[in-house]
Amino acid sequence: MTDHRLKNSSYILLLLVLALFSSCRLHRPADVLSPKEMEKYLYDFHLAQAIISGLPQDEKYKSGALDDWALAKNGITRERLETSLVWYTRYPGEFAKIYKKLNRRIEQEYKESQNFKARAERRSFSVSDGDSISWRF
Numbered sequence: 001m002t003d004h005r006l007k008n009s010s011y012i013l014l015l016l017v018l019a020l021f022s023s024c025r026l027h028r029p030a031d032v033l034s035p036k037e038m039e040k041y042l043y044d045f046h047l048a049q050a051i052i053s054g055l056p057q058d059e060k061y062k063s064g065a066l067d068d069w070a071l072a073k074n075g076i077t078r079e080r081l082e083t084s085l086v087w088y089t090r091y092p093g094e095f096a097k098i099y100k101k102l103n104r105r106i107e108q109e110y111k112e113s114q115n116f117k118a119r120a121e122r123r124s125f126s127v128s129d130g131d132s133i134s135w136r137f
Helices: 002-023 035-053 057-073 078-090 092-124
Strands: none
Touching: 035 057, 035 078, 035 092, 078 092
């Protein structure tokens, strides 16, 4: 009988431990953007911010339109974004994961653009022997 009790106690202990670990899992509310949705929005948001920072002072009024563009492009309401930002700031580890992915994406796209630029420069500035240039004024 003791073996039977010991086995039952072990099973109960195992179930309690599993229940404890499963309860530690983070549950994101339905009205909060998923990490993938948040990453897509943040990419467009930061792109818009970069454009805004390059605008002349007399064109800074366009910043609202660019912010609205990032929301509209991703099909997000301002309210849902604000709810999501509040949730993600409560869980900075989750927000950090999103920004790590976003950073990798930006770095990869930067490398690709540099490679494309280098290839384009090589093509447009390559001159072969015997090539001539016609100067017309």
